[in-house]
Amino acid sequence: MSETLLETRGVWQRFGGLVANSDVSIKVGxxxxxxxxxxxxxxxxxxxxxxxxxxxxxxxxxxxxGEDVTKLPATARCARGIGRTFQVVKSFExxxxxxxxxxxxxxxxxxxxxARRKAHEVLKFCGLDARADVLASQLIPSEKRRLEVAxxxxxxxxxxxVMEIVMPLVDRAIVLDLGKVLTEGKPADVVRDxxxxxxxLGDRHAVGA
Ligand SMILES: Nc1ncnc2c1ncn2[C@@H]1O[C@H](COP(=O)(O)OP(=O)(O)OP(=O)(O)O)[C@@H](O)[C@H]1O
Ligand SMILES: [Mg+2]
Numbered sequence: 390m391s392e393t394l395l396e397t398r399g400v401w402q403r404f405g406g407l408v409a410n411s412d413v414s415i416k417v418g419x420x421x422x423x424x425x426x427x428x429x430x431x432x433x434x435x436x437x438x439x440x441x442x443x444x445x446x447x448x449x450x451x452x453x454x455g456e457d458v459t460k461l462p463a464t465a466r467c468a469r470g471i472g473r474t475f476q477v478v479k480s481f482e483x484x485x486x487x488x489x490x491x492x493x494x495x496x497x498x499x500x501x502x503x504a505r506r507k508a509h510e511v512l513k514f515c516g517l518d519a520r521a522d523v524l525a526s527q528l529i530p531s532e533k534r535r536l537e538v539a540x541x542x543x544x545x546x547x548x549x550x551v552m553e554i555v556m557p558l559v560d561r562a563i564v565l566d567l568g569k570v571l572t573e574g575k576p577a578d579v580v581r582d583x584x585x586x587x588x589x590l591g592d593r594h595a596v597g598a
Contacts (some may be wrong), residue, residue, distance in 0.1 A: 393470070394419045395440065399448035400567075402435050411568040422438050422534060423594075424576065427565035436565065442466040470514070482526040485538040486517060486536055489525050493543035507543055509569070515539040564588070 395417040400411040417423045425433050438444045440451055442463035450459040458466050481489055484580045490508035491501075499505050512518045515535045520528065525536060562580075563573040566588040572579060579585055 390419055394421075394454055396452040397436070397440065398450045398452065400436070400439055400451070401447045402432070402439060402444065403447045408568050410439065413565070413568070413570055415447070415518035415573075417562055421561065422559045424559035424562045425581075426562055426567065427571070428591070431565040431588075432568040433565055440466075441471055460469065482524070483523055485522055486525055486528065487512065487521040487534060490539050490543045496544040503545075508539075509570075511539045511543045514542065525528070 393416050395415075397413055397415050398536070400410050400413045401408070413432070413436060415423075415425075425436065425546075427433055435444070439446045440449075442461060442465070445458065450457055452458070453466065453469055453471055456469075458469065458471070461469075481492070484492075487505075489507055490511055491504045494504035494507040494511075495501075498507070509518065509521070512521055515538055517539060518536055519530060520532060525533065528536060559576055561573060562576045564571040564579060564582075564585050571584055571588055572582055574582075
C-alpha cells in the first residue's frame, strides 16, 4: 500500500489557447485532508475534473493508490474511490451523525428514504458507518472532520470551497494561481503568505471588489 493516495504528475490542461492547468504536480497522502484553494479562474475545478476523469488531461498523468488512472473513465475512478466534494458545512453537535448527513442529503432530494440511503452510503465511504447513531458532539476530532466531509459529499454541491470554512479542516493547503501551484503548506502559513495574499487581492481588483 503506497503512502501517497493521489498524485498528479506534470498535468496540463489547455482549452484552445487558454492554459487552465500548467504543469501541476501535487501529492495527497493516505488519510490526509488537503485543501485546494486559489482565486477565481486559478484552475481548481479543472484539476478536480482531471482527477475525477471528467476531462482527459492534455498532458501528464493521474496516479491513484499506486495505479495510473489517467486513461480510466470517471465511472471506473469512482469505483476506486475518487470522489469530489465542493463545500464543507459545520456539523450540528446535538444531532446524531446520521442525521447530520441526512440534512446534507436533503439538499438534493425531498424523499426521506432516499436521503437516508444516501447518508448511509456516504458514511460508509467516510468510514463512519459504525458511528451513525452517536451524537456528533461525541466524536473525536478526526471523526468530526470526516463527518464534515461526509455532509459535504451528501449534498453533491455545486458551490466551491469557502476558504474560511475549509482551512480549519485541512492538514495542508495547496494554492493554485493562473493554472500553477503557487505554494503549499500548513493552512495558517499559507493564508499569511504574501504571494497568496497578492494572488487574491489581484483577483479582487480585477473583478472590482
Ligand atoms: N471547458 C472550458 N473551456 C474553456 N475554458 C475553460 C473551460 N473550463 C475552464 N476554463 C477556463 O480555465 C480557467 C480555469 O478555470 P477553472 O474553472 O478551473 O477555475 P477555478 O479555479 O475553478 O475558478 P473558480 O474559483 O471561479 O471556480 C479559466 O480561465 C476558465 O475560464
Ligand atoms: Mg471552480
